[in-house]
Amino acid sequence: MEIEQVYTRLPYTPTKTQIRILDVIFRTHERCIYSLIEAANGVGKTTCLATAAALLAKQGVRTTIFCMTYKQISRVINELKKIDADIKAVVIGSHNALCCSDNSATPRTICRIKSLRFSCAYSRPSADYLPWLFDADELVRESRAKGVCAYEAAWQSVNNAQIILATQAYLLYDNSWKKISRFVDNTFLLVDECHNLIHSGVSVFSFTLDFESPICKRVLQKVMSRTRWSKRKLLEKLGDEESFLKNTEQEITALIDSKNNYLLWKIINEYSQIKLLWEANYERLFIRQKQCEGYLGYPEEYLNQRFRAFRGGVLVSATPGSIETYKRIVHDTPLYVEKLPAPYTKDQLKVFILNDFSTRYKERTPQNYIKVCERIFRLLGKTGNLGVYFPSYEYLNKIAATIAERYPTIPFIAHSASLVELNHYGNRVMLSVQGGREGEGSEIPGGLDMVLVVGLALPFPKSLLMAREKMYRGLGISNPEEPAYISWATQKAVQAIGRVIRGPNDKGIGILMDRRFEYRHVLKSLPSWFQSYIWRSADFEQLMRLLEV
Structure with missing residues (x-):
C-alpha cells in the first residue's frame, strides 16, 4: 500500500x-x-x-x-x-475477563472450573449475535442485557473477524x-x-507458591522440609496428583455453598498454581522465605x-x-x-538525575523514607501536579505511612492499591508504582507537570532472571545483565516519566532519583530518544536551584 x-x-x-x-x-x-x-x-x-x-x-x-x-x-x-x-473487530478474553455474573446468582469465578460451568445463569448466544467493535466492558454489558455469555459471544465471532x-x-x-x-x-x-x-x-x-486454603497449605508444609527440590523427588514426596485435585475440587464446591467468595477466589487461583508442581516442565524448585519458587x-x-x-x-x-x-x-x-x-523539543521535556540518593535495600531506613517525604513536599512547591513513582508497593506503603505520621492533616484519597492522591494547599501529589497500572499506557486525570521516579526498580532476583543472564552470557553478549533485567528497570522509569508528555504541546520535568541511573550500563539501556532529554546530574539542592531558573 x-x-x-x-x-x-x-x-x-x-x-x-x-x-x-x-x-x-x-x-x-x-x-x-x-x-x-x-x-x-x-x-x-x-x-x-x-x-x-x-x-x-x-x-x-x-x-x-x-x-x-x-x-x-x-x-x-x-x-x-x-x-x-x-x-469487523472482536475482543477475545478469558472466562474471568468476560464474565457477565454480578457475583449474586452465581460466583464470577465459577467458569474457571470446567466441571462447574453448567450452573452458570448465562446461556450460549445465537449464531447471529456478532459483537463487533465492543471493548471488553461494552461486550459484558451488552451480553448481560441479552442474558447470554459474553465469552461465548466473542469466541464464536473470531472466524469472521x-x-x-x-x-x-x-x-x-x-x-x-x-x-x-x-x-x-x-x-x-x-x-x-x-x-x-x-x-x-x-x-x-x-x-x-504461597497459599491460604487449607489443602494447599498442607502441600506447602511438605515442601518446606527442604530448600531445593528436583521435580522427581518432589513428586515422590507429594504423591498422586489425582487425589489432591479431587480433594481440592471438593473444597471448592463446599466454598461455593458457603458463599465465601474471597476464599473461593483464592483457592481457585491456588488450584491452577499448585497443578504446576505436577504438570510444569521445571527442573528445580527453590524454597526461600517460606515460598516455593521455580521456572518453566x-x-x-x-x-x-x-x-x-x-x-x-x-x-x-x-x-x-x-x-x-x-x-x-x-x-x-x-x-x-x-x-x-521524539517529536518534542528539549524545552518540553527536561530530565535530571539526582546523584545523592539510592533505594538499595541496605539504604532503606526510616531516615531514608523521611528524606523522600521531605523532598516530595519541597518539589510540590515548584509544580501544580506532581507524580511520584516508587520501586515497589512495599516502598509506596512505607512512604504513605511516613506522610500520614509526619503530616497528619493532609488528606489521602486511595484510588486503588497502586494510586494514592494527596492535596496540599491546592497542589496535588499522585503516589504510584513504577510498572504499575498508572505507570504506563494510561492517563492520570488532570495530567502531571512533574514526575519524580524514586529508585531504580530492579526486579527481585528470581531464579529465572539469573538463568536468563547465564543464557545471554553463553550467547556471547558482553553485558548479559542488560537484556536479563537492567532494561526492565529502566523501561519502568522511562514509562513513568512519559506520563508528563501525553500530547504534542505538553511540557514537563522528569527526575530520576537514584545515583545508579548515572552508571554507564544503566544509561546505555535507556531508549535513544530519551537520552537526549537528560540535562544533567545534580544533588537535590542543586536541582532546586535549577528549577528556580
Missing part, C-alpha cells in the same frame, strides 16, 4: 512520526518480516496500529493485535470506531495460546507496548514458537529494551529496527 493513499482515509492529519510508523508497518507486511519500532510516549503509536489494521482490513488482510491490558485494547477499539464503524484483539497473555500461557492459535494462523501481527512481553513472560514462566523455561524461546504462526508483524514501544531479546524472539526471521526521534 502506498503511504500517500492513507491520508484520504484517516479522520485526522497524521504527524511526520505517525507517517513513518505507518510506512514501516505497511513495508513490513509487504516483506513478511518483523519490525521493532522505538517511538517516544505521546506520539500516537496506538492510533497508528489501529489505523494500519483498519486499512489492511480494506485490502483483505486479517490482523491480530495484542495489548497488555483490556484498557489499552479499549483505546484501540475507540480509534477503530473513528476510522471505520463497519469494521477482520481484526482480532487480545491481551498479551494469549501469547504467553500455553492453554491460552492453544485456544487462539487456530484463529490467528497466517494473520499479520501487531504488538503494542511490546516491552511487556518479557516482563509478563518472566512472571508467567516463573511461579511462586525462557520466555524468548516460547515466544519464538508463537511468532512462527504469523505472517510477519510489528512490535512497538517507547521503551522496547534490549534488541538482543527481540532477535531471540524472531530468531530465523529478519528483524528491522526503527528508532524514531
